[in-house]
Amino acid sequence: MTTDTSKYKFNHSMLRVKDPKRSVAFYEFLGLKVVNKIENADAKFDLYFLGYDSSKAVSSGNHWTDREGLIELTHNYGTEDDPNYKTVNGNSEPHRGFGHVCISVDNIQAACKRIEDAGYKFQKKLTDGRMKHIAFALDPDDYWVEIVSQKNAAETEDITTTDVETYRMNHTMIRVKDAEKSLAFYQDTLGMKLLRKMEAPQASFNLYFLGYSEPSDKTSGYEGLLELTWNYGTEKDEGFKYHNGNDEPQGFGHICVSVDNLQAACDRFDQKGVNWKKRLTDGRMKNIAFVLDPDGYWIEVVQNESIKKHAGW
Known part of the structure; x- marks a missing residue:
């Protein structure tokens, strides 16, 4: 076999x-x-x-x-x-580990307005903070749902309409202690490909997007990606450990x-x-x-x- x-x-x-x-x-x-x-x-x-x-x-x-x-x-x-x-959503100490799921949408302004108008809550709206191109909605259990645009920033965006049939369940994010070990596991053992890497040295973290698709600089139109978030220095802390979501509380x-x-x-x-x-x-x-x-x-x-x-x- x-x-x-x-x-x-x-x-x-x-x-x-x-x-x-x-x-x-x-x-x-x-x-x-x-x-x-x-x-x-x-x-x-x-x-x-x-x-x-x-x-x-x-x-x-x-x-x-x-x-x-x-x-x-x-x-x-x-x-x-x-x-x-x-449930624990994975984003609060001492139970951090899983971060979020993410959907990519056609028109992010309209998509976020539609969610807000329906009465759903946000962890971060587009207008919050420095990153104006992403938002985080909260599901009924307070899991974070990231919302990103399928369009480049330079593209003209219709901010008034949105078509949910064009959305994608883009990725799932988990935090990892040692980026090298995790990348080796997901690539060598599970056979995923590293599709995109985002370095943020000023904020002391890197993001790695993996999946079974072909590499691309524009991954927002994909489905089924895995985002690994690595915060610098965790690999050097012998006692550091993330919560896997299956140990109590779940x-x-x-x-x-x-x-x-x-x-x-x-x-x-x-x-x-x-x-x-x-x-x-x-x-x-x-x-x-x-x-x-x-x-x-x-x-x-x-x-x-x-x-x-x-x-x-």
């Missing part, structure tokens, strides 16, 4: 939510659609997979495992009625890569010496595996069902 990393896809990012009705409504307002729902009544949780699915979308109509840039919302039964239940759960041949991919990961959270043979679910990245973030591995049938989803 063989596996080809060029056929892998950054399929989804998982977020735990308190109330699925509110969360699904928010992401549907941003133009996403529930493309798959998995109900687990016995284990008392449901999974909602949302993605852009209009005729203008990148992977319209594809099987959910044959897409990039999905958001998986995990709902554990009863949390919506528990006044004490709260929030962000994992990212997921779909592969061409699940068994062969896992065999390859074994040869690469990965740290496993769950092998295919562990537990009752034999159709998923989880590996750990250098910071302890979970990476789910599933079969791309459009290439080879495995799970029957």
